[in-house]
Amino acid sequence: TKKLQWGGRFGAGPAAVMQAINVSIGFDSRLWAEDIAGSRAHAAMLGAQKILTPEDVAAIDAGLADIAAEIGAGTFKFSDTLEDIHTNVEVRLTERIGEAARRLHTGRSRNDQVATDFRLWVRRAIDDVGAQVKDLMLAMATRAAEHAGSVMPGFTHLQTAQPVTFGHHLLAYVEMLARDAGRLEDTRRRLNECPLGAAALAGTSFPIDRFATAAALGFARPTANSLDSVSDRDFALEYLSALSILAMHLSRFAEEIIIWCSSPYRLISLSDAFTTGSSIMPQKRNPDAAELTRAKTGRIFGHLLGLLTVMKGLPMAYAKDMQEDKEPVFDASEAISLCLAATAGMVRDLTADTARMADLAGSGFSTATDLADWLVRVLKMPFRDAHHVTGQIVRLAEARGVDIAQLTLEEMRSAEPRITAEIFDVLTVEASVASRVSYGGTAPANVSAQAAKWLEQLS
Ligand code: ARG
DSSP: OOSSTTGGGOSSOOOHHHHHHHOOHHHHGGGHHHHHHHHHHHHHHHHHTTSSOHHHHHHHHHHHHHHHHHHHHTOOOOOGGGOSHHHHHHHHHHHHHGGGGGGTTTTOOHHHHHHHHHHHHHHHHHHHHHHHHHHHHHHHHHHHHHTTTOEEEEEETTEEEEEEEHHHHHHHHHHHHHHHHHHHHHHHHHHOEEOTTOTTTTOOSSOOOHHHHHHHTTOSEEOSOHHHHHHOOHHHHHHHHHHHHHHHHHHHHHHHHHHHHSTTTOSEEOOGGGOBOOSSOTTOOBOHHHHHHHHHHHHHHHHHHHHHHHHTTOOSSOOGGGGGGHHHHHHHHHHHHHHHHHHHHHHHHOEEOHHHHHHHHTSTTTTHHHHHHHHHHHHOOOHHHHHHHHHHHHHHHHHHTSOGGGSOHHHHHHHOTTOOGGGGGGGSHHHHHHHOOSTTOOOHHHHHHHHHHHHHHHO
């Protein structure tokens, strides 16, 4: 108990199981850089406020720099009996510099310390994930520019609906990812307040300068309420929420890759670099990276739900329950980073079978809407009537086992006598996509312009 920071009123050490359930160094050692940065900012402030002597501050600062070097070099010995990263660092500092280290904890508590460390960690993670999101957007916009005119089947209900272009499809994901990036930025903005100096829960009697430590650590301002400062984990929850929505998008795209790669579809293929084989079926080429991206979404959702559940019953202010906030955030960060990298890799790797895409785009009466639109435009039919006539033509084609473009003019006229041969011009998939010039539509010229806009914005 001598070594424990709080051992003064304790006669005996903790039971083994007490220590086992309490220890967090196994995962919170990942906060070491943030912990040392926070302590250096705190010490400098204590010096500036004349709470510590310049000599003590200099010793603390040099000692903490040395400890950072030790940890960086892998020579630091993390100890389970010292509970967490905060105590591990402080005890090591005491070993190195003695007495001065024991003054560092003036005007703070591990409660505001861990809240500060964790905010710093999540802030950096947000920046890293944000950069990866932008890289994926760049990969997708690049392929979209290349495939602005590649016609593919567009689906609703996974039933052939209308032809679209592959570029347009990819740019739909770029829009989703742009919203994800926006959510991460919002999270960062709200996160960027510094809890350091809230102390255990009530603030402190020392004349500390919380604005100075906040500024030194790159925060916009200190948090305003000491109770909220140590008991708030909204920033972690918002981060996990943003990651969950992002993961949901990646999972949808992964699902599409899996469908497109499947032999009945064969719309795209992935190279050896992004597929795996089967140990029994020699012909197999499996899109495992897409499947694992889809699967990792489950654990990210789980981490959001897990932390929400941890937090939901906690009375003010800090409770040890909150020590369980870190693993879900660390694991979700690792998962999303892998998923983003794998997805960007697949986007850059994939080969689109544009002939097959165009072929499938033309099946399933995909230009039936174009036929109906022609009846409205040329014959001035109300759309509802045109829909009905087109339905009859589709039925005819279905009965004959052909596509609508393969019907004769006479057959068409059996449904509507005023139809002319001109109608065949709108029944090709190329004509169909080219006609979709409304704002946000799939016309290749639109898609090229949108892709160019994104590429400019992203580079
Ligand atoms: N290791 C703790 C955490 O991760 C911080 C320490 C707070 N401990 C305390 N007894 N108040 O939340």
